[in-house]
Amino acid sequence: MERNPFLIQTYVSPEYFCDRKTETDEIIRKLTNGNNMLLMSPRRMGKTGLIEHCFYQKALNRNCYLFYIDIYATANLQEFVYMLGKSIFDKLKPKGKNVLDGFFSVITSLRPAFRLDEQSGQPVFDIGVGEIKSPEYSIEEIFKYLQNADKPCIVAIDEFQQIAKYPQNNVEAILRTHVQKASNCTFLFAGSQHHLLRNIFFSASRPFYQSVSVLTLTCIDKEVYVKFVLNHFLQHQKKISSEIAGMVYEAFEGHTFYIQSIFNELYSLLDKEEECTAEMLQIALDRKIKSFETIYQDTLVLLSQRQKEVLYAISKARKASNISSIEFVNKYGLKSPSSVQSAVKQLIEKELVFMDNSVYQVYDRFFGIWLSTVFGNGYKIY
Numbered sequence: 378m379e380r381n382p383f384l385i386q387t388y389v390s391p392e393y394f395c396d397r398k399t400e401t402d403e404i405i406r407k408l409t410n411g412n413n414m415l416l417m418s419p420r421r422m423g424k425t426g427l428i429e430h431c432f433y434q435k436a437l438n439r440n441c442y443l444f445y446i447d448i449y450a451t452a453n454l455q456e457f458v459y460m461l462g463k464s465i466f467d468k469l470k471p472k473g474k475n476v477l478d479g480f481f482s483v484i485t486s487l488r489p490a491f492r493l494d495e496q497s498g499q500p501v502f503d504i505g506v507g508e509i510k511s512p513e514y515s516i517e518e519i520f521k522y523l524q525n526a527d528k529p530c531i532v533a534i535d536e537f538q539q540i541a542k543y544p545q546n547n548v549e550a551i552l553r554t555h556v557q558k559a560s561n562c563t564f565l566f567a568g569s570q571h572h573l574l575r576n577i578f579f580s581a582s583r584p585f586y587q588s589v590s591v592l593t594l595t596c597i598d599k600e601v602y603v604k605f606v607l608n609h610f611l612q613h614q615k616k617i618s619s620e621i622a623g624m625v626y627e628a629f630e631g632h633t634f635y636i637q638s639i640f641n642e643l644y645s646l647l648d649k650e651e652e653c654t655a656e657m658l659q660i661a662l663d664r665k666i667k668s669f670e671t672i673y674q675d676t677l678v679l680l681s682q683r684q685k686e687v688l689y690a691i692s693k694a695r696k697a698s699n700i701s702s703i704e705f706v707n708k709y710g711l712k713s714p715s716s717v718q719s720a721v722k723q724l725i726e727k728e729l730v731f732m733d734n735s736v737y738q739v740y741d742r743f744f745g746i747w748l749s750t751v752f753g754n755g756y757k758i759y
Contacts, residue, residue: 382609383641385634388429395605395633396597397427404431404565407590408531409440413556413564415537415578418594419731420569420740421634427594428533428567442530444468449536454512454545459504461519461532462487466502474500483525484518486511513551520555523562530562537566538573549577553584564589596631599623606640615644616652624658628758635742638665655759662758666747673747676729686711687720688739691730692748697737 384393404427407414418424425447432443446460462484469476477500481488490504509515523530540548556564566589568574578585606622622640629635642661643653677685690709691697699705700721701714711717721737724730731740739745749756 379613381641381644382613383606383637383644385637385641388426388433391430391433394426394430396601397423397430400427400592400594401431401434403592404428405434405436408563408565409436411563413589414566415574415589415591416565416567416594417571417574417591418567418569419632420728421632422569422594422596423633424567424569424594425535426633428535428565432531432533437531440528442468442526442528443533444530445533445535447535448539451539451543453543454516454548454551455506455509457540457543457548458487458509458512458515458519459506462490462515463502465519465522466490466500470500480522483522484515486515486518516551516555520559520562524559526561530559531565532562533565533567535567536569538568538570538577541573541577549584553588556588597633599626599631602626602631602636610644610647610653613644614649615647616650617643617647618653621653621655621658624655624759629742632742638743659758662746662756666743666750669743670747673744676744680727680729681720681723683712683716683720684724687717688724688729689748689752691721691724691737692739692745693753695738695745695749698735700737 380389380393382393388394404414404416408431416424416428428445432438432445437443444461444464446464448457448460451457451460465480466477469480477491481491486509487504489508490502492501492503493499494501523532540552556562566578577583578587578589578591580586603619603622603626606625607617607619610617625636625639625643629639639658639661642665643657646657646661647653680688686709687700690705690711691700693709694705697705701718703714705711706714706717721730725732728740729744730737739748746756
């Protein structure tokens with residue numbers, strides 16, 4: 378089966394990865410020289426793909442053990458321990474039972490997680506989070522194992538800002554202590570909520586204060602992205618103009634996930650030797666938005682009436698400023714400036730809205746378009 382070259386779910390190889398050469402070189406240079414790093418970007422800008430791209434490079438994977446965990450869905454230190462332990466287990470599993478026995482001989486507190494699947498006979502990591510009774514001790518054991526590994530270890534922790542939301546008050550101090558002592562390990566922290574990350578790494582009272590080099594991920598250059606798109610369409614005997622490709626880039630302001638999603642849809646719509654038109658571009662967008670409709674409907678059900686009204690207003694404005702002004706309140710039929718401030722604070726906490734330089738937008742660009750379509754005057758991409 379022919380692979381759609383515009384990947385939206387996973388990293389495959391450099392062939393399907395657009396640019397980021399400067400960022401890749403910097404990350405590899407910093408990590409191979411023992412510098413812990415913080416990689417910041419808005420969600421869906423491509424930071425996870427960039428981490429996987431760096432891990433694909435021989436400069437790292439030949440000489441180091443590479444571990445990646447995404448802690449976005451974790452809610453406490455026990456779940457963090459589970460994710461980190463499972464990441465190491467999955468990396469060691471292909472090496473066989475003897476290697477895993479060595480792992481659990483050091484990390485004894487997680488030994489109950491190791492069993493063989495009855496049907497396949499393969500080792501599996503199977504433990505209930507509630508069974509992790511002493512997460513602080515398990516963390517200590519895990520770091521001891523990494524410290525004594527026969528090659529340097531690089532540990533990437535995605536959505537690292539989640540640790541600030543854990544109910545345990547000492548998580549940052551515990552992790553910072555172990556990170557500081559782990560001379561055989563280098564850490565790549567990544568995250569998308571800038572205000573939380575700034576507090577963790579740049580507040581003088583916090584344990585991780587000034588402990589990392591920082592790289593902020595921005596949009597890929599438009600000319601580079603358009604060239605990448607044109608080349609892949611051409612390689613598969615499909616046609617798209619630089620104008621149409623640029624239109625997609627501009628519509629989503631260079632935001633990687635949304636651009637890739639639309640090109641993925643466009644590519645699937647085109648037959649060989651067929652050329653993409655502006656009308657097909659709108660069809661691709663409508664199909665993509667339609668695929669998320671049930672999720673978006675469910676999201677609205679969970680919001681209060683005031684939150685929904687403010688969300689609708691921001692989606693209509695697309696980029697909303699001075700949202701607590703009388704002018705904004707009157708224009709969109711809202712109750713009062715104070716109710717807008719309260720609602721938008723809750724929308725930001727739910728990650729439905731984000732603020733950048735005092736301008737508010739719907740976080741999920743596709744959600745914003747759906748809201749415009751259902752509760753506004755519609756949305757035309759061309």
